[in-house]
Amino acid sequence: MIPPEAPENIPGNTPPAVSVCLEVLKNRSDFLAAARARRQATQSMVVQARNRHDEEAHVGVGFTCSKKVGNAVARNRAKRRLREAARTILSENGQPGWDYVLIGRAEITATRPFDLLQQDLRDALHRLHAKP
DSSP: OOOOOOOTTSTTOSOOTHHHHEEEOOOHHHHHHHHTSEEEEOSSEEEEEEEOOSSOOOEEEEEEOOGGGOSHHHHHHHHHHHHHHHHHHHHHHOOTTEEEEEEEOTTTTTTSOHHHHHHHHHHHHHHHTSOO
């Protein structure tokens, strides 16, 4: 059975803007390029950022957690929290044409209160984009 189409005139029925501007990094070369660029460590994560210097207006974002974070369950929990923080913060504070890689930290990323996790990401972005 095919589900009925949702009416387009209902408020809140539009796709989130974050899906339009964020693009998930999937290639190893993108992660390596970000690793060679700027980085900013916070209490709950490390943020690597690079300017692509191209005309594409999207914000690239990647997530990684090493085995130092814990077993597969702990790594996946940390990455889920990083994804949600990126979805809310990078849509507002990320700069188009930049790639960001968020790296989880052992035991802290999965347990830090979510509002502090978001604030850590905001602070890291502010420091990364500050004029030297």
